[in-house]
Amino acid sequence: xxxxKGIRSCVRTLEELTSNLLTRKDxxxxxxxxxxxxxxxxxxxxxxxxxxxxxxxxxxxxxxxSKVPKINECDLTEHFVRGSGPGGSAVNKNANCVVLTHxxxxxxxxxxxxxxxxxxxxxARELLVAKLDETLNGPDSVAAQKKRLEEQxxxxxxxxxxxxxSLKIEWKKREGLE
Numbered sequence: 001x002x003x004x005k006g007i008r009s010c011v012r013t014l015e016e017l018t019s020n021l022l023t024r025k026d027x028x029x030x031x032x033x034x035x036x037x038x039x040x041x042x043x044x045x046x047x048x049x050x051x052x053x054x055x056x057x058x059x060x061x062x063x064x065x066s067k068v069p070k071i072n073e074c075d076l077t078e079h080f081v082r083g084s085g086p087g088g089s090a091v092n093k094n095a096n097c098v099v100l101t102h103x104x105x106x107x108x109x110x111x112x113x114x115x116x117x118x119x120x121x122x123x124a125r126e127l128l129v130a131k132l133d134e135t136l137n138g139p140d141s142v143a144a145q146k147k148r149l150e151e152q153x154x155x156x157x158x159x160x161x162x163x164x165x166s167l168k169i170e171w172k173k174r175e176g177l178e
Contacts, residue, residue: 063145069132071125077101078121083112091115098124107131 083097097112098120109131111124133141172178 063142063149064140065142067133067137067140068129068142069136071102071129071132075103076128077103080117083115085112087115096120100124100128102128102132105132105135107135 077100079099079101080095081097081099082093082095083091085091094115096115096117097110098117100109100111101107102109107128109124109128111120111127113123114120130143134143138144
């Protein structure tokens with residue numbers, strides 16, 4: 001009966017983690033408590049233990065979306081022009097290419113990725129938000145943060161490759177294979 005109570009408390013803790021917006025410190029303490037409860041019970045499988053560990057490691061590399069600018073529709077000028085390119089008369093006759101102009105900054109975005117006007121409107125707004133984020137936030141923009149994380153990941157992989165190669169060379173020298 002005690003095992004079932006422990007499993008229920010672990011599930012309750014997971015529900016609290018996902019339902020409430022907690023700070024990082026609260027997340028870490030909840031996850032530590034959850035891991036302790038799971039390790040204390042003998043009936044928990046290894047898979048159930050590794051899932052919270054993935055959450056714990058994912059928290060290290062979070063991207064800050066708080067500085068992403070919001071778009072006011074009154075600041076936009078939207079025009080629909082005829083598209084061009086492959087697709088024949090269906091593309092050339094319909095005005096489904098979207099041209100968005102952000103009045104305060106003067107940024108112009110032209111989007112014709114789809115034949116559907118609504119899809120092009122959504123994509124154009126996403127591109128405008130990304131462009132505004134890059135111009136206003138610079139190194140703190142979402143794209144710059146993602147690029148930094150990718151560079152860190154690449155550096156870590158390269159370090160591991162070099163370390164493995166040096167260990168292999170040392171092993172060959174020790175074994176007299178060279």
